[in-house]
Amino acid sequence: MIEHAVDEIYAHALKLLRMRDYTLAGLQKKLEAKFGRAPQEVLDLLTQKKFLNDRRFAENYVERRKSRGSQLLRQELIEKGVAAELADEILSRADFPSLKRALAAKMTDWKLRVPLQSRDAARLFRALVRLGYDEDAIREEIEQLEQ
Numbered sequence: 001m002i003e004h005a006v007d008e009i010y011a012h013a014l015k016l017l018r019m020r021d022y023t024l025a026g027l028q029k030k031l032e033a034k035f036g037r038a039p040q041e042v043l044d045l046l047t048q049k050k051f052l053n054d055r056r057f058a059e060n061y062v063e064r065r066k067s068r069g070s071q072l073l074r075q076e077l078i079e080k081g082v083a084a085e086l087a088d089e090i091l092s093r094a095d096f097p098s099l100k101r102a103l104a105a106k107m108t109d110w111k112l113r114v115p116l117q118s119r120d121a122a123r124l125f126r127a128l129v130r131l132g133y134d135e136d137a138i139r140e141e142i143e144q145l146e147q
Contacts, residue, residue, distance in 0.1 A: 010042045017051050023057050028043060061080070062077075066096055067105075071132035074088065077090075103128065112124070
């Protein structure tokens with residue numbers, strides 16, 4: 001009976017992984033929610049067969065969401081179960097848009113033109129801080145726009 005349950009859990013895990021990628025911790029939570037447990041042997045087998053890979057998950061996650069900024073992505077990766085060290089390593093290798101490009105993109109998206117209203121400048125500042133850019137560098141870029 002127990003063996004059948006493990007096979008059922010394994011089959012469900014494969015079904016979930018066919019739909020999208022998971023971290024080890026994320027899949028474990030899904031399995032525990034459905035079955036009340038996630039046998040380590042199932043997780044080990046999925047990892048051994050490379051169906052589960054936190055590094056691959058993190059690399060793909062960062063690649064698809066670069067516009068969110070490194071600080072926010074780091075927090076999201078950790079919440080999804082990626083180790084902080086692995087998240088830092090992957091984020092350090094990612095090629096994020098420069099502050100100038102991010103600022104220009106936000107201005108285009110929001111249809112802003114120079115000179116900026118103070119509320120628009122503040123809105124830009126907050127958006128770029130959320131994306132993980134340095135506050136002093138953002139101030140300098142916005143001030144340069146005004147000149």
